[in-house]
Amino acid sequence: MKGILLVNLGSPDSPTPKDVKKYLGEFLMDERVIDIPLIARTALVKGIILKTRPKQSAAAYKKIWWKEGSPLIVISERLQKKIQKQTTMPVALAMRYGSLTIKKGLQELVDKGVTEVLLFPLYPQFAMATTETITVLAEELRQQYFPQISIESVPAFYNKPDYIEVLSNSIKNHLKGIDYEHLLFSYHGVPERHIRKSDITNSHCKIDKSCCVTPSKAHEFCYRHQCLEVTRLVAEKLQLKENSYSTSFQSRLGFDPWLLPYTDRTIERLGKKGIKNMAIVTPAFVSDCLETLEEIAMEGQEIFHEMGGENFTTIPCLNDDQEFVDLLSGWINAWADKKLETV
Template sequence: MARKPGVLLLNLGSPASTDVSDVRKYLGEFLMDGRVLDAPKPIRWIVVNGFILPFRPKNSAAAYKRVWTDEGSPLIVKSEKVRELLDCEDCPTFLAMNYGEPSIDQEIEKIKKQGITDLFLMPQYPHYAMSSYETVVAKTMETLREKAPEIQTKLLQPFYQDEDYLGALETVIRPYLEKKPDLVLFSFHGIPERHLRKTDPSHAHCLESGDCCENCHPAHATCYRHQCFTTAHKTAARLGLARDQYHISFQSRLGRDPWLTPYTDKTLEELPGKGVKRLLVICPAFVTDCLETLEEISMEGKDSFLESGGEFFVQIPCLNDHPAWIDVLRNRIDSWRNQTVASATPSA
């Protein structure tokens, strides 16, 4: 039987609209994920339904309204554009979100109906984290086992230090260096410190010393902090930035537990007092601009920096549908397809 390849792009998701009810539904689905809020389900239910959903949806809906476009959610719109650019007749490309729509369940149904036999799963997360990469992969594989166990899969691994990804970052960032910034800030999405310890297979390395991320260890294969540092350092080297010309921070924390530091919001308040007046910010943990980059950084973060004495602030766009990023994805797909065809061709 002839093989039919297909590609499934995977990302986080977005509310269906900026209505408070839709935002509440989205946040409920997101926060009830045991790999996001990693407490026992009864406790998670109480925290989410008793302390978060009665209050947070209204504020989040207001934030989404600030970045919403005529076409809809920026994350969905840009992701769909990427899907369209990669799609082709002999290797259809699909797009699914871990929360909201298009859902993983819906897209697997489409994939099965189209007779796809070999599927390349491409999580759009450069770095490994249980609350992003791990959870979307687990959900997708579970759905495939239930609905289409016959489909053969290939999984894109975290690509935080791959030369093609770093090259795309360099291409996007370099033109902005002409603005002569005092500093480039690499702001990564934050995670609770306990997540690092949970994903450390040795349970004896991550955060056990001040230089744990610099000391080679098997834990780095699933260490989000190490992988973020690696992306920043390698990208800065490609750009020719000295160590005092860039900084690393972590944004978007939730709750009172310790999260990865330094915090981006505190950093933006403090930098002007340290002589940084001209700032560029890049968010490499996101390949697509979304609420966390467009509202939290480009709006709230910018206001905070300027009000604290800064004079110039630019958030460099994510990779989005930049040709350099599309080339990276297309080359990965072509390489996979060639390997798939070769393995399926009987030897003479």
Template structure:
């Protein structure tokens, strides 16, 4: 018996090298419907909006609101918009995500296993983590694709990952990347994309439009209960507001303004995509668009630095809907700066996030 076992000892170094030394990298974006059909859009909206971190009200009212009002009535309208966005290969968000998975895997090499996941729909976080579990990896790095931290985005990814792994008998070391809005590679990448437009054309004003959040979510994130005023408290980032989404957005703007050399008064920070009657973080992008046109501003360059991949909120909302509003009010030219998508600069930043 002992002699039969000895030959297997030769495989132990190989097993250690191939499996134990590897690190799993889970890259996570928000998600997208499987198709632009009404049933698939309705399914996506239900999963997305039933997340208690997205609509942060009691479970029963949330269920009634989502399943009896929002999903049934909003799905047909959203499906039309998704059809405008869809390409022959599918959803841009998923296409860029799949490209990022391959690019990052190639850049990191065999010591890492990279998996793409979506917080909602497919490929799921659960399936990505299950693949890592079956490989018996040494540790896992989770990188949500959200530059600024928000409970409804990054926080939701954390919660879903922890919900899954807490059921495992053996939980490996897990590292979460909280945000990366202030990383030089992130700022440089977005600034370089914008610089191409600024050098080739003239603009009267620059708009930095970030995804909005209900004001109550920002206030709930104030651990002191006294720091957040939804105003000048976001003029700097410090120990008491370092996790505040609004503060991080304004800091992102300040860093981009410095990198681009923009003059005071030639740019505005604002927030888009509000829903419902409750107040959201301000100023609102659509209000700013109207104000700029009323002031006689004719040419605007728009950034969306809360998104690393162009999607419905950038390609349709910022690039098309706001352009239409601007031109209807007398504006002449509205241009969206492309996001990081599948650029080399974005992959370089991801590599840095992994290897920190």
């Protein structure tokens, strides 16, 4: 019997410093998130970050918390329920971090008689700290607790024509009737070293102006290339004019070089440049969360207004939009019919 496990990032159980600290501890101690030696990672996370950040992050979570709970969890649950209505296979939901664990998700499927699992990381682009950490953990859990099942994973879908169509339609629909001068594509940032570590050629990724547009096998696992490609494909689909859009990266941590340009500084630059009306979309996320609802919609807007900007339009993530539901359901049913390519 076949079953589906949708996996998103995760969330604290509540917007309290205690629960946020627990969540951040699990998240930041992941060797694929902060990829430094364990001793140094422990000293950094437990010795420094967890002593100050939980209180700040809890305050941010409180700003965006819904009555039903964490927006990311609530939206993911809505997505899972809608997909379940469009397939006969059991569909479970899990999070990489937090109490809604991947182990619980696999157990839920196994309890329903599932022996073949389609692991579906809800990330359009591949990254060490997203897709890879999910697939690696799922395989470890399979070997330790569920040796009787098999797991196939959905690869990054950033350049799939039907995904680009759904994303483009969402952007177009949310910008209908809105007069904007610049559309910013903001993606979650990662350290530059993650790009080099993911380079299967060990030579292609230079993180310059040429490597991401030069054909290479490295692009299969290059987060930067995949982000830039989403921007290019959507701009092409929407026939955006040159210089009316750009790409940036948000949510950096620490002092190591992260992907450039930074979103906050880009918003600041656009405001200083005299842009009065801008829109921003966050295609690295499929579900609205702290990074989109607070960091972009609140902090980003504040920066823009401080720099003289006037209208700041935030385009929601695909969330549980019906077109997105139909897209994922179609892929899932195609897998059941052996028509979906997995890795």
